[in-house]
Amino acid sequence: MSSAAQPWLQIDETHDPALTSWVAAANDPATDFPVQNLPFGRFRTATNPAPRLGVAIGDQVLDLERAGLVEPGSDLNALMARGPALRRTLRLTLSRGLRAGSPKQADWAAALVPMAAAELLLPCRVGDYTDFYIGIHHATRVGRLFRPDNPLLPNYKWVPIGYHGRASSLIASGQGFRRPNGQSMPPGATEPRFGPCQRLDHELELGILIGSGNALGEPIPVDQAEDHVFGLTLFNDWSARDVQAWEYQPLGPFLSKNFASTLSPWVVTLEALAPFRQPFTRPEGDPAPLPYLDSKQQRASGAIDIGLEVHLQTAEMAGRGQAPARIARSNFASAAYWTIAQLVAHHTVGGCNLQPGDLFGSGTLSGPGEGEGGSMLELTEGGKRALELPGGETRTFLQDGDTVILKARCERAGARAIGFGECRGTVLPAPGMAISAV
């Protein structure tokens, strides 16, 4: 399939690095939201509490209803269902209208809401959420904690490993969540303990949001898979490691993952990511993907160069006005063992149907090196080596009051840098459990 049939891969006038916007802050080289990005989200304000669609531009949100671009009451799921052609048309309209000198400025200026005054919501309704495990350095490092000589299981290089997650407990960036209570089996104990999780962790992931779906029983071929992808977000799949270790045999993680998962508000479209595509290769000697997962197009441009960072701010740091500290960095292209298209093709190969707004988590995207672990489990070698924070505090796992912030940014010579904003969550104390006398 040629790239002409894949409009999201084409570089067009919307990507021109010379473009500037009449929204001044969009021209700041440090902004995540220049006029070349144009990510979609949902927001509301104190004065207008109805959720509505918006596009991030600099430090502002363009209200798409107010700008006359969508019907009142539209949700992102409807736009997602329409597929890439409409999305690309809308991108072009937005790009032209937000450019410096656009005749739309007079109209659209009234449709801007300062992002600081907006409550950013979950971008869409997520029907089903699947979490993958495509970060090979994460899988290797975590596997090594359990099986030093044989960290990767035999299926890893053949099967894009994934499992179904809980959609109801997805929360928007900025929301706190309570540390979960749960069962765990302490080393050497003969009976499980019950109480607040003692090994609470974050996971640095990307969220992949599905655009148009497929009918039950009708797999999506890998070469058509990106046609069904709307865009990407940041995603933090909070994890209770002590609960997970005790509960996960034989059917996988359950309560250890379903108490909260944080999604960032802005969906960066495949079109915005076009300049950051690169060839997708497997390490020398690794098996070729089975035919249903293999494609020339994916080998040519299936990877996306997205720089990733994790920042941590403890309550003490916040109290003394100290900025969050960066505790890890990595990159999607080098962390991921499978492409997004391969995930879509695999998920549907048995006939499973995807629906607009469905979420895939990538799995933890760690790099191979020191300071590249996308979870505390990795950064502290399973809690054995404390992480030192500015100001003298240390952490093995997350404590109450800790805020974790994920960031992502695409930077490449010849392209305007774009970013994902942030995915932020704060750990609140576990609820007291009023266990009734029995």
Place this chain on the structure above:
Amino acid sequence: MSSAAQPWLQIDETHDPALTSWVAAANDPATDFPVQNLPFGRFRTATNPAPRLGVAIGDQVLDLERAGLVEPGSDLNALMARGPALRRTLRLTLSRGLRAGSPKQADWAAALVPMAAAELLLPCRVGDYTDFYIGIHHATRVGRLFRPDNPLLPNYKWVPIGYHGRASSLIASGQGFRRPNGQSMPPGATEPRFGPCQRLDHELELGILIGSGNALGEPIPVDQAEDHVFGLTLFNDWSARDVQAWEYQPLGPFLSKNFASTLSPWVVTLEALAPFRQPFTRPEGDPAPLPYLDSKQQRASGAIDIGLEVHLQTAEMAGRGQAPARIARSNFASAAYWTIAQLVAHHTVGGCNLQPGDLFGSGTLSGPGEGEGGSMLELTEGGKRALELPGGETRTFLQDGDTVILKARCERAGARAIGFGECRGTVLPAPGMAISAV
């Protein structure tokens, strides 16, 4: 908590075994739907294709809109969200109106639709679906195939094991589904094969549908858990055993379970099941549940006596007009290691929020004996011993054209027997895979 605060446990005039209905077929001793049952569902007809709510009575469906009992366009989720008090009031209204001699007969007779003329739909919108694994004889028998000396894992008697399932691929009883294609690793092979599943299986489960939900971060105590349960259905969690064996490490089943799961149309309420409650006990010597899972009320009446059956009809059998053959039977009360209330309490103990219409699968409900396995995996000892069918055919796993029918019925001295109707699904051939040349 006294049973006065738990109206769904109370035996009242709606349970009187002497009650008869003006709908003649409801008085047939063999019907699943006497006036003492009154399960809720959703249906449509060729002449009125709008889905609407109904109640099964004998061989008829009472159209609740037409009978003036719900607003036009109502869905079951809204009724579920209202909780048990409203549900019980509606049951009483239905019972009085459908009884022999009711003055409602003249009005409501026009609201009857023959069940044979109705398309029975999924009863509600399922936001999230969780599959548990509480059938201890199933877990033991399946565990023995892998670990003969130590079939049950150490967490089994402490943790109600469960995992998140796929909601989008839930289908209504009567729908066929395509055999999935997928990866598996044949014994002795060094590379996985790809193709149609060769070990396709059914699973005899009950579905538990949630009524009112809970807020994120606010666990439901075990003694309040049944307050959040609407009712029960039959549930067949179709499984691709060869795919499962290859993919499930370390994060659990994924494609092996998400290609289709069949839910029966009629939701039997907790009120209808009140006469079939019994004490819930654990085998002598087993550990007591942790306090958050333990309750006097559950020990007194947490179990429900529901007889279960699996029937199989091959395409050949159907072709010669031969009735489905019963291949297994068991009972919910003796198969389940945990009560429904314990599942609700466990699912929410870490803060996970449930929503009206959420589905729990019980896990496969096998008995301990010969002919009591709720899956082909058990009935054929992992495919080693073929099952003989009437007419000379044999089966290890399911073949294309096979129809599996689950049934359930509650029978007890002093009570009118009630049933669940059937949960029926037919295996269709796998789709051809047009793998693009790479």
